[in-house]
Amino acid sequence: MNREAAEQAGSTGGAAPADHWRYWLALYRRDVAAAGAIVEEWLGRFPPRRVYLRLLEPALSLSGTLFARGRIRYRDEHFVTYHTLRFMRRRVRRGFVVPDPTGPLALATGVWQESHLIGLRMVCDFLQHDNWRIGWYPSNDRATVREMTRRLRPDAVLLSVGLEPGIEMARRLVYELRRHAGYGGLIVVGGGAINRDAAVVEAIGADLTAVNGLELVRAVRAVRRGPGKGE
Numbered sequence: 001m002n003r004e005a006a007e008q009a010g011s012t013g014g015a016a017p018a019d020h021w022r023y024w025l026a027l028y029r030r031d032v033a034a035a036g037a038i039v040e041e042w043l044g045r046f047p048p049r050r051v052y053l054r055l056l057e058p059a060l061s062l063s064g065t066l067f068a069r070g071r072i073r074y075r076d077e078h079f080v081t082y083h084t085l086r087f088m089r090r091r092v093r094r095g096f097v098v099p100d101p102t103g104p105l106a107l108a109t110g111v112w113q114e115s116h117l118i119g120l121r122m123v124c125d126f127l128q129h130d131n132w133r134i135g136w137y138p139s140n141d142r143a144t145v146r147e148m149t150r151r152l153r154p155d156a157v158l159l160s161v162g163l164e165p166g167i168e169m170a171r172r173l174v175y176e177l178r179r180h181a182g183y184g185g186l187i188v189v190g191g192g193a194i195n196r197d198a199a200v201v202e203a204i205g206a207d208l209t210a211v212n213g214l215e216l217v218r219a220v221r222a223v224r225r226g227p228g229k230g231e
Contacts, residue, residue, distance in 0.1 A: 020058035027059075027080045028072070039087045048096035049129075052122055053212060056084055056092070060118060064192070085118050093125050103131035104155035104224075107148065109140045111159050111173065111191075112166030119191060120160040126213025127220075132156075145173055146181045156186040156220065159206070161193040171204035178205065186223060188216065 019038060026035035042051045060081065067077040106127055110117045124134045135152065137145050149157060157177060161170045170189060177183040189206040201209045208223065210216035 018058075020055050020062065023055060024059040024062050024080060027083055028076060030079065032083055035083060036087060039091060043091065043095070048092050049126075049214065051092050052088075052096075052125070053214060056088060057119075057122065057212060060084060081118055085121070088118070088122070088125075097125050097128040098131050101128055101131045101133045103133060105133045105135060105152065106156040106158055107135045107137055107152065107154040108158040109137040109145065109160070111140055111161045111170045112163060117160055120158060123158065123190065123210075123213040123216055126217050127156075130217050130221075140169070140173070142173060142176045146176050149177055149183050150181045153183075154185060155224075156188055157183070159187070159189045160191040161189055161200075162191045164193050166191075167193055167200055167204060170206075174205040186220065188220070190216075 019042065023035050023038045026032075026038065039051065039055070042055050046054075063072070063077050063080040066072045067074065106124070108120055108124055110120060128134050132155075135154070137148055139145075145157075159170050159173060161167055174187055177187065186208070187206045188208055188210070189201055189204065190209050190211075194200055194209050195211060198209060201207075208219055210219050
């Protein structure tokens, strides 16, 4: 997709493009400084939570959609993702996450061939903001996940399933955790494959999903609080 096509894609019918479009277009054009300036502008105006939900996440969703439709190349999508992750790590999350959380533990991993896990990292940042401790499995090998879960006994296991072929692997991982690791904690699944068909959550034996980190924090609070209990 050339520059003119990109600008047309970002058009909002004569109105100024939304900031997530401006941010995405800046990275598509390889203007990292301009994209960084938009991030800084937002951090000066809004809390980090809004930067995640209203700037970075919509830009990544746009990039993924355009790539899936063949409008941009893999290296375009990768460039947007790489620099968004860099901005997130170096700027946005510093004023957002609890630096030394003391709350419940969540362990996270991607399933099948997840490449960058940026959505899962955002979700983990929201949990850490809520005082959750976050750990990462060194691999998504079933034996590794089983043994680490058995040893650490996390309060939640987070699985990101971006592509449909990962659904069966996720189902096997959930079975491994429940049947062979004796894990009775919360299993949360998310990612593109789940967002496209929420029925997959029940089919693979997971407990819940959420479209973003804020929704997940609220859902997990409700589950852990239990029915009939107050805030």
